[in-house]
Amino acid sequence: MSETLLTKMLQKGIEKKEEWRRNSANKTAEQLQPGQKNTTFSIVPNTTGLPTANNPVVKTYIENKHKVTKGYFDSLKASTNATAKMNLIKPSNTSLTSPLSTTTDSIANTTTAVALIPPSNKVIANVQYPGITIHFGDYEWDYNRGALYYRKSSDKRTEIANFALAIQRVIEIRDRLDSPGETTYQVQITHAQGCTLRGISENRYKSELTKIGETINPIFNIVHKSLFDRYLSDVVAQYWAQGGQKSLELSIHGWIYSSATHTCQYAFNNTYVQIPVGTAYVINDVEKVSSPGMARTFLDSYLRISKNVNLLLTALLYTLQTHIALPYKKITGQRLQSAMVFQGETQHGKSVLAHLLSRGLQNKCHNDYFYKFDGTNASISHILGKHGQGLYVFDDIYRKAQADDSRSDVEKLNTIARILGDGIIASKMKRFGNGLEDAKPFDGGVIITAELSPVENESTQGRLIINKFDRAAHIDFNSNQDLTLLQTSPELFDAFLSSWISFMEAQFKQAHMDLKDRHHILYQALQKQKLHTRLCAYGSMALNTLYFFVQFCEELGISIDFTSAKQHILNILQAQHLEYRRHSDADALRELIADAINCGHLPIADNKESYSRNMAGYIDNEGHYCIIIARLEEILRQNGYTKNDCVAMYEKLFNQGLLDSTSRTSHRMSCGNQRPYYFRFAPAIMENVEDRNPIQLTIDNALFVMKGHN
Structure with missing residues (x-):
């Protein structure tokens, strides 16, 4: 190479060196974009034999290149500091060019345009972007990019998914007060297009969200599966770490007893009730109808659907007993152990009255209140054990042509009597023989309609109260406007029962000692007259309920002949005592x-x-x-x-x-x-059974007045 050519190259290199210094001073590294690709330099291979280390031209190029790249990465590192939060991404998303805007004949400078890219599974520099919400720990949600990131280190982050999760509430839903229920997470899912709220069972929390694109919506996409699995656990842990609480909701029907305060409260829908572990919210379909006017309309019409008012009152009193059976048992220690039988010839209105009384507060929450008696014996235990409170009807026992069918009716009647007497549904073997199920309590009542009762033993007979429908007591179906009104307006009976339950709820709190003492005094009075023990239990409960019922009717503005209704109950007990003796x-x-x-x-x-x-x-x-x-x-x-x-x-x-x-x-x-x-x-x-030791029951009205209790 000639000395003239070498001198020209050195001179040109000095000029370029000065030019690079000026460019470096005028353009800062702030103009560089974090996602911008490195500028690619290439040296034209036409300098064969040029020294690589000591050559002034090459040395100058290397020094200046290091200055540029050093400034570029320094600016990225500086942007992660809390004191240097620079907006490195323009809202207009315009492309940036390399600070090396000019090239030489021996050095080519290739520049690549940079734009926002869709989420991908790659690690990018962890820069503070506008609109980013740090959820917790090492996770952050980028609204601009519509992506969830994990901070792998101080200057890098990894994309996890195109959505973020946050638990808003944790709810445990129980269908039994004494056993744990199903826990549900109320999860808020945030996406670039908005937010959605979804309830997910605790048992299916991970399995459903790891396949979120299939189970919820295809727009949700998981980018990094292993990090997402960790993220799901961290979301739950963060909810509890921030003081999250588990809410308790009850899908229970009927009364709820609090052993802590020894009080009972009826579980109406959308109400709060006190339970031993705190306060619970009730979610069922039992709506409280607070309307004394509708309650009064029901009772007025009900007492006119038959000429035998005492028969109607006895049936209604039993229905009211079934709806307060649990708190009555808690206060007095006496369960409702008897079923009521509507017995009479066909077309006397037995099923009509039973259906009418069974619908109150129950027809919207479940359909297990009215059953034909032709079901299996095993189904009876299932039906009564499903809810455990309220009134249930088994309709139409009639004389069967086959002896086996008649024996089946006897077995089913014995099953009902045993459940009422024991107060529990016997446990049965679990599936595949895996232990026994828990025994379920029963605190309700049963009405049975029958032409002839197939009772064969004294144990069952002692738990049946026969309400006979004779010709004088039958319900007239023709032009019975009152019956039509009650059948077409079930909300009237809902209002009546709602008012009765509210009335008794106050009595259980204010006059529980009055109720308890009166029950035991009436029981002893019946027992002294040699009435059968099981009939004494029903009679004292029925008479005690009648006492409160008369007061309840007075509040509605309706007068009830207490003495006449009391004597009708005593007459039923006398007749039932004789039937028991016959079946002894x-x-x-x-x-x-x-x-x-x-x-x-x-x-x-x-x-x-x-x-x-x-x-x-x-x-x-x-x-x-x-x-x-x-x-x-x-x-x-x-x-x-x-x-x-x-x-x-x-x-x-x-x-x-x-x-x-x-x-x-x-x-x-x-x-x-x-x-x-x-x-x-x-x-x-x-001696003849009917002639031996006949009884004439009498109860003085003075026994109903309790003194010294409030």
């Missing part, structure tokens, strides 16, 4: 023995001297019937009694004083070769 196992056995003696199937000698071996026994000097056990049990076996049945019946006869001993070896004949053993029965064994 012990009385049935006693009648069978008496019939066998009267008909000659068990021939009995008038005295011991007249006894012979072909006879079944004799009457001793005290008038007792001495009957040979073998002969007696042969007759009982012919009538369907097993040996075990006989043992149980002997025990009941002994308890009633009709048998002096249950031992099979206490008495033995003193004559004859075999000297058989015998039972010694009291003379009352031959």
Whole structure:
């Protein structure tokens, strides 16, 4: 290379050096865009043999290049500092060019335009942009870009998704007060196009949001899955860290008892109730209708749909008892253990009245209040255990042609009586035999409509209250405007029950001792008159409810004949006591023995001297019937009694004083070769059930007045 060419190149390099210094001083690195691609320099390979380290031209180029790139990255680093928040992205999104705006003949400067790009899975410099909201920790939402980022370090961030999440509320919804319910997250989803609120079950929180494009909306896209999984957990943790609370909502129907305050409150929709763990919000379809006028209209029309007002009042009183059964039990310790049977011939209005009474406050929240009796026995437990409160109707027991169908009705009736008596729905085996389900309480009532009751045992009969529909009491369907009004305006009964519940809610708080003492006084008064124990329980509760019902009607402006209604209840109890005696196992056995003696199937000698071996026994000097056990049990076996049945019946006869001993070896004949053993029965064994110990129930009105309690 000639010295002249070398001198020219050096001179030109010096000029370029001065020019670069001037450009560097005039243009700051603030003009560079964070996402701008590095300027690419290239050296034209026409300087073969040029030294690389000591050549002045190359040295000058390297120094100046480092100055430019150093300033470029310094400006990026400075923009992340809290004291240097510079707007590095123009709103107009115009392209920026490299500060090296000019080129030489040996150095080519290639410039690339920069624009905002859609979200992508790449790490970019973490710069403070306008419109960015830092959610928490290392996560931030960029409204301009419509993207959620994770700060990987102080100067870098990684895009996670094109939406952000925030938990607004956590709600636990229970359908039973004593067991945990399902927890739901109220999640706000923020997107570039706006916000949406969605309720997601706690159990499906991650599974639903990790597939958000499929489960919620295709516009939502997850860019970085592993970071998003971490983000979901951090969103929940941040809600609790900021003092988030879990709200409790109840989808329960009926009364809610607070053991902390020993108070009951009815769960009307959109109301707050006190529970042992705090306050809960009620969400169900039981709407409170606060209208005394509508309540009065219902009662006026209801008492006119039949000529037998006492029959209507008895049915209505039982319905009102079913709607206060839980708080009544908590205060007095007495459950509603009896079902009411509307018994009468067809077309007497039994089903119409039952359907009318069963709809109050229940027809909108569930459809389990009215069932045909043709359902299975297992379905009865399911129906009564589903809600556990209120009134349920099983309609239409009639005489079946097949014996198996009749036995099925008996079994179902026994199931209802057992549930009412026990107050719980028996637990059953879980699916696949995985343990037993929890037993469910039942604090409601049942109305059964029947032409003839198929009751066969005293246990069931003692839990049935028969309300008979005779011809004088039947409901007239023709031109019955009052019945039509009640059937077409169910809100009238809703208003009546709402007013009754509100009235009794106040009584439970203010006069609970009054209610408790009156119940026990009435119970003792009925018990002293030898009324059956189970009937005493129902009678005291019915009479106590009648007392409050009369006061409730006075507030509505309607007068009720208390004495007449009270006597009608007592008449029902008397008739039911007689029915119970007829279905008593012990009385049935006693009648069978008496019939066998009267008909000659068990021939009995008038005295011991007249006894012979072909006879079944004799009457001793005290008038007792001495009957040979073998002969007696042969007759009982012919009538369907097993040996075990006989043992149980002997025990009941002994308890009633009709048998002096249950031992099979206490008495033995003193004559004859075999000297058989015998039972010694009291003379009352031959008395008629209807004639023995008849009762006439009376309750003085003075017993209803409680003094000393508020």
